[in-house]
Amino acid sequence: MSEQERPYGGGTSDPALKRVRTRHFQRAKENGIKITGLTSYDTLSAQIFDEAGIDFLLVGDSAGNTVFGYDTTLPVTIDELIPLTRAVARSVTRALVIADLPFGSYENGPDDALKSAIRFMKETGSHAVKLEGGERSYKQIKRIVNAGIPVMGHIGFTPQSEHGLGGHVIQGRGESADQLLADAKAVEKAGAFAVVLEMVPSEAAARVTAELSIPTISVGAGPHCDGQLMVWSDWAGFNRGRIPRFVKQYAQIGETILEAARAYKDDVERGEYPAPEHEYKE
Ligand SMILES: Nc1nc(=O)c2c([nH]1)NC[C@@H]1CN(c3ccc(C(=O)N[C@@H](CCC(=O)O)C(=O)O)cc3)CN21
Ligand SMILES: CC(C)C(=O)C(=O)O
Ligand SMILES: [Mg+2]
Known part of the structure; x- marks a missing residue:
């Protein structure tokens, strides 16, 4: 039976799938199969999420909040994220592991961005990297993709620019829906395999999802995206602080x-x- 003939359409939920690859993200979108992701920062959570069949694990710079005790993601460094990313990558057999490029490691230009991405790929065993920004990050995404490293984009609310955005503000409302679409198109054109839409109205996210050929991953962007992602400590009720409204808490481990x-x-x-x-x- 070819992958196309399988009841799961060769998407990420196919039980026969031994390891999730970026091409399965593409097939999932084409076949209307939803993609599920969580963040992870350590071996024990990674093993459990992998066993549950979560399709991808993001070792987010949200580790700033969830591991290191900072108020924002801004102070997080590559050197802090590398050991966490390595721990997660070593702990999965099926899930695609994505390394989040921290603030300051790619904004300066494509050379910096590629250097940072290569450090993660060489030193951690992650399968892809993620970075924030649409049009403004076009050149960085393109350079990393050209080096053979899959990139996940991240637009809408981008936590690394929270001071520039003026707080945890919903993005893509009203007029700015056009900018959101332009950012999404730029990420796609640069060669990213998927794009995160964070804190965006569902209608704007639906439009972006319909207009892009690559899958959209919602972080508070409604039900019309091709996949969903949450910060695991928010999702599991581990986090004692403020939780964004889009989070559904599946446990109260705190x-x-x-x-x-x-x-x-x-x-x-x-x-x-x-x-x-x-x-x-x-
Ligand atoms: N996906 C995600 N992005 C983040 O930036 C983030 C997390 N998760 N989890 C850990 C912390 C906690 N953060 C947040 C972000 C937003 C709200 C929040 O309450 N947002 C309002 C809307 C914006 C506002 O009015 O402040 C909400 O109703 O969701 C709370 C905590 C930021 N961090
Ligand atoms: C919330 C996701 C998209 C993220 O960037 C992170 O966890 O760092
Ligand atoms: Mg992040």
Whole structure:
């Protein structure tokens, strides 16, 4: 049976698919099969998401918020992300692993961008890179793609430019829907294999999705995109801070761990832990 004849159309949800490749993103879009992604920053979460069949794992610079304790993604460096990306890439057998290029590692021009992308590909085992910006990042995307490295674009709300954008502001409303489409077209023309649309009205995202041949991945961009992506600590209720409205929380692991930590402290103080079954004897 050829990939085209399979009931899954050769998309990313095909159970026979051993490893997700960028061409499966393309087939998924062509066949109307949704693509599912999560961020991941460590081996244990990566193993679980891979086992669940999540199609791609983004080692996001959101690690600034979720791992390193910064307020924004701006301080995050390549040197901080490399060990996390390597941990995730080593831990999957099926998922496509994408390295997020941090702020300052590609804006200066195509030479810098390619150098940064090569560091991730050489030192981590990731399968692709992602960078922010549409028209403004055209040359960078093109240079990286020409070197044989798949690129995922990221337009709409771009967290690395949150100060330039004036906060967590929804992008592509009203008149700016045309700019969003121009950015999406630029990312596609530069050769990206997919593009993230973050915090964009569903109608604008639907228009971009219809006009592009590459898949769109929604981060708060509604149901009409070709795939969905969330920051895993938001999605699992691990994050104790403010959660964007577009997030659906599939678990409350923060509460679970909080209760566990309190119960443990209580047990230790009352002498209930360790119990005989936890002891070694002579
Ligand atoms: N996808 C994503 N992008 C981010 O920039 C981001 C995350 N996730 N998760 C971790 C932190 C938390 N961030 C955010 C971003 C937006 C809101 C928020 O509440 N946004 C409003 C709309 C904008 C506003 O009025 O501030 C919302 O209703 O979603 C909260 C936390 C930024 N970081
Ligand atoms: C939210 C996604 C798109 C991201 O860039 C990140 O997690 O860093
Ligand atoms: Mg990011």
